[in-house]
Amino acid sequence: MLVLGEGESVALALDAGADDAVTAPANAGEIAARLAARVRRAPAPLIIGPLRIDPVERSVTREGKAIRLVAREYGLLLHLARHAGRCVSRAELLAVVWALRFDPGTNVVEVHMSRLRAKLDRGFTAPLLLTDRGKGYRLVSET
Structure with a gap:
């Protein structure tokens, strides 16, 4: 975000939710350095067997084939991938993906x-997503 004024304007922009801010007129070298630093901090793709999940691009491929997911499906897959091989309970998925701390009494999961x-x-x-009956769901960690 580019703001006019002094450091106080930058602080206000950051407090309002901006990830970064510089004052105008901006120095091109500083902006380039800030962008390079953000790219270095970007999360690396998760690779689980034939599955590749890129959190920056929000893309998913299996053996190079693109898989289109809606937001909730992507959230589910990302959480399961971060815990690949472990059984993740329905309650945990409701809490993490839907931000629900209670069972809504539906079959949404x-x-x-x-x-x-x-x-x-x-x-x-070969299936990648398994159901552990009565326990939860598990993303296969190795194929």
């Missing part, structure tokens, strides 16, 4: 997991 599973495994023989 099951519906989204079914759709995610269909998208991840369509056209492939």
Whole structure:
């Protein structure tokens, strides 16, 4: 964000939610250095077997094939990928992906997991997303 004025304006911009700010007129070298620093801090793609998840681009591929996911499906997959190989409970998914600390009494998790599973495994023989009956869901960590 580019702001007019002094350091106080930068502080106000940051307090308002900006990730970064510089005052005008801006120095091109400083902006380039700030951008380079942000790129260095960007999270690396997660690679779990044939699955590649890029958190910066919010893209998913399996064996190079692009998989289009809606926001909730992506959130589910990202959480499962960060805990690959571990059984993640329905309650944990509700808390992390839906920000719910209670059971809404619906099958919202099951519906989204079914759709995610269909998208991840369509056209492939080995399933990546497994259900541990009565416990939760698990993303296969090795194939």
